[in-house]
Amino acid sequence: MTSPDWHPPAASGPLDATVTLPGSKSLTNRYLVLAALASGTSRLRRPLRSRDTELMAQALRQLGAGVDDATSSANALASPDWLVTPATLRGGRAIDCGLAGTVMRFLPPVAALADSPVTFDGDEHARVRPMAATIDALRDLGVDVDDGGTGTLPFVVTGGGSVGGGRVVVDASASSQFVSALLLAGSRFEEGITVVHEGEQLPSLPHIEMTVETLRDAGAEVDDCEPHTWRVEPGELLPLDVTVEPDLSNAAPFLAAAVVAGGTVVVPDWPQHTTQAGDRIRDVLDQMGAEVRLDAHTLTVIGDGSPHGVDIDLSDAAELTPVVAALAGCADGPSIIRGVGHIRGHETDRIAALSRELGALGVEVTEREDGLRIDPQPLRPATFHTYADHRMVMAGAVMSVAAPGTVIEDPGTVAKTVPDFVGLWESMIGTSAP
Numbered sequence: 421m422t423s424p425d426w427h428p429p430a431a432s433g434p435l436d437a438t439v440t441l442p443g444s445k446s447l448t449n450r451y452l453v454l455a456a457l458a459s460g461t462s463r464l465r466r467p468l469r470s471r472d473t474e475l476m477a478q479a480l481r482q483l484g485a486g487v488d489d490a491t492s493s494a495n496a497l498a499s500p501d502w503l504v505t506p507a508t509l510r511g512g513r514a515i516d517c518g519l520a521g522t523v524m525r526f527l528p529p530v531a532a533l534a535d536s537p538v539t540f541d542g543d544e545h546a547r548v549r550p551m552a553a554t555i556d557a558l559r560d561l562g563v564d565v566d567d568g569g570t571g572t573l574p575f576v577v578t579g580g581g582s583v584g585g586g587r588v589v590v591d592a593s594a595s596s597q598f599v600s601a602l603l604l605a606g607s608r609f610e611e612g613i614t615v616v617h618e619g620e621q622l623p624s625l626p627h628i629e630m631t632v633e634t635l636r637d638a639g640a641e642v643d644d645c646e647p648h649t650w651r652v653e654p655g656e657l658l659p660l661d662v663t664v665e666p667d668l669s670n671a672a673p674f675l676a677a678a679v680v681a682g683g684t685v686v687v688p689d690w691p692q693h694t695t696q697a698g699d700r701i702r703d704v705l706d707q708m709g710a711e712v713r714l715d716a717h718t719l720t721v722i723g724d725g726s727p728h729g730v731d732i733d734l735s736d737a738a739e740l741t742p743v744v745a746a747l748a749g750c751a752d753g754p755s756i757i758r759g760v761g762h763i764r765g766h767e768t769d770r771i772a773a774l775s776r777e778l779g780a781l782g783v784e785v786t787e788r789e790d791g792l793r794i795d796p797q798p799l800r801p802a803t804f805h806t807y808a809d810h811r812m813v814m815a816g817a818v819m820s821v822a823a824p825g826t827v828i829e830d831p832g833t834v835a836k837t838v839p840d841f842v843g844l845w846e847s848m849i850g851t852s853a854p
């Protein structure tokens with residue numbers, strides 16, 4: 421069911437806002453998986469509560485783990501902590517992946533450890549997302565996967581209680597998540613896991629680094645010395661007590677708003693060290709002419725209302741593409757975004773969707789095999805369609821700053837990662853002064 425159209429308010433002048441972002445999707449869902457495979461109860465502080473993470477929590481419960489709310493003593497206003505209690509994994513369940521890449525990729529290797537078959541399915545849009553690398557890798561490891569020959573959801577994983585593990589070759593050109601998935605479960609395989617990527621490209625590498633770092637946080641022995649090869653030794657995972665960083669990719673549309681409207685947007689709790697790919701937004705905004713300052717734990721972005729065009733490779737932070745493309749559509753010159761061909765397999769074909777929707781607002785967009793060329797033109801408001809893609813809602817919101825009157829279709833889809841996006845956005849725009 422789609423949600424009613426959203427009419428984002430127009431900014432009446434420069435912004436002066438502080439925006440506190442919810443937790444990182446990628447970190448929350450990695451911690452949940454590792455905690456469910458650990459040797460004792462874990463505490464996740466300030467986890468993201470959104471559709472993707474609730475789906476992960478629910479799936480792990482179905483596999484036998486306990487995932488329970490616990491009030492956070494540190495900050496009663498923050499989302500409740502999650503206490504995760506591992507248990508012997510059980511099958512015989514049907515898991516709903518929604519449209520979450522992290523659920524559909526990370527959980528099949530976990531389900532292979534369960535004692536009976538586990539069925540995976542998801543949204544209509546999920547059924548066209550690439551899954552073959554996960555399915556083939558599991559089969560190479562001796563796990564039975566019945567996908568009816570499609571290479572996509574739905575499928576049934578039958579592992580029989582244990583996985584031998586060993587060396588497996590995957591082509592992760594379509595998603596880094598294929599590598600992360602095998603590594604996350606790999607320490608529980610009898611021989612651990614060695615994953616070798618062989619393929620044309622490896623997008624979103626920081627996300628694999630995040631997987632390696634979170635595994636090490638849980639005490640796993642991981643060797644990533646050799647390019648495109650990762651080894652996780654078999655062994656116990658330790659319980660975690662972690663605080664989830666804010667989601668830096670989800671900060672991007674708010675920071676971009678300062679660049680388009682002019683003024684200042686501040687994001688508290690920005691980490692000094694992070695494996696989040698979204699941290700790349702600092703460099704992108706700097707290249708587009710914004711003043712970007714990271715002091716202690718606060719990121720400040722100051723814009724003058726006139727972003728510059730850029731020629732930029734976003735292969736390591738592909739999830740930023742929709743917001744950066746929107747910013748480029750409001751810029752003072754042309755832009756090229758390179759290295760992101762694989763985002764045709766994200767929540768929707770993002771290259772086609774951005775081309776169509778920016779085009780409807782007047783921007784000249786050329787689809788390239790590996791990205792987009794964007795030539796800004798005078799903008800006109802229009803309805804911005806969102807294709808069940810949370811980041812299309814974010815891109816549309818950025819465009820609405822430069823093209824007031826723009827209407828966002830199905831804004832509710834943003835609940836995939838930021839359920840309160842509309843509220844946060846409207847509060848931020850409300851700080852604009854004539």
Ligand SMILES: O=C(O)C1=C[C@@H](OP(=O)(O)O)[C@@H](O)[C@H](O)C1
Pocket residue numbers: 445446447521522594595596597600623624627738739
């Ligand atoms: O592992 C993760 O948490 C993610 C990996 C990336 O996927 P791709 O490698 O498919 O780009 C990223 O775009 C996605 O939003 C989250």
Ligand SMILES: C=C(OP(=O)(O)O)C(=O)O
Pocket residue numbers: 519520521522739766767811
């Ligand atoms: C690609 C994304 O999500 P997923 O984790 O579903 O792949 C995204 O959030 O931009």
